[in-house]
Amino acid sequence: MRLRKDKGTKGEGAKREPSHVTVSRQLGVAIVTGRHEAGSVLPGEIEIAEQFEVSRSVVREALRMLSARGLIESRPKVGTRVKDRGSWNLLDPILLEWMFESTPSKKFVRNLFELRMIVEPAAAELAAQKKTARHLAAMGHAVEEMARHSLRTSEGQLADQEFHAAILDATDNELMINLSASIGAAVRWTTFFKFRNTKTPRDPIDEHRALFEAIAEGDKERARQVAIDLIINAERDIDAVLDG
The missing domain is CATH 1.10.10.10 (Winged helix-like DNA-binding domain superfamily/Winged helix DNA-binding domain)
Known part of the structure; x- marks a missing residue:
């Protein structure tokens, strides 16, 4: 071999x-x-x-x-x-990449999105309260790169990962920040899997823009809700691929 x-x-x-x-x-x-x-x-x-x-x-x-x-x-x-x-260290970013080299089980994907649902809406709410100009610059740049390259490309997928990492960083909570690599990898490789297996996938760029705007405006309730909606829709996209 x-x-x-x-x-x-x-x-x-x-x-x-x-x-x-x-x-x-x-x-x-x-x-x-x-x-x-x-x-x-x-x-x-x-x-x-x-x-x-x-x-x-x-x-x-x-x-x-x-x-x-x-x-x-x-x-x-x-x-x-x-x-x-x-x-197994299931939250290891490299191991997550390996899981999506093939087709992961529906149970594993569901567990991954349950983790995201626990962490990310709370992180978005905290980010809306604690963000700094540096965090907003990182998020804004990431959204621009996602729109410029599209999530079909590795550059766009990396920008998506960096956007979510910037939100966790903006929480100013060292335990949440420590999850950044794992959450970012989950975002990146589920997106990669979706675009690899779907001819015309849904583009979630508007949801990311809405989340960025809510955080920038300090609207914590809206930031939480937009994050919830984004995760729900992302899970539906992956379920459609797995069921297809």
């Missing part, structure tokens, strides 16, 4: 990723999509190195990355075993 080329989600001009990252990603995708089931033992280092045509040191580094995300554990005389899903 040769190293598979990156799918290009980061744009045509993106640099080629290091070999250990590629091996980790391909093994990680195989695990989170069920090709390597929980409790199963992965091939040994030598076999993986031969499959991917890389050195054993590359394989060891790739396995360390998987272990850090809770996907595998290595034991003497047993080998490298895939851990139960309950041990």
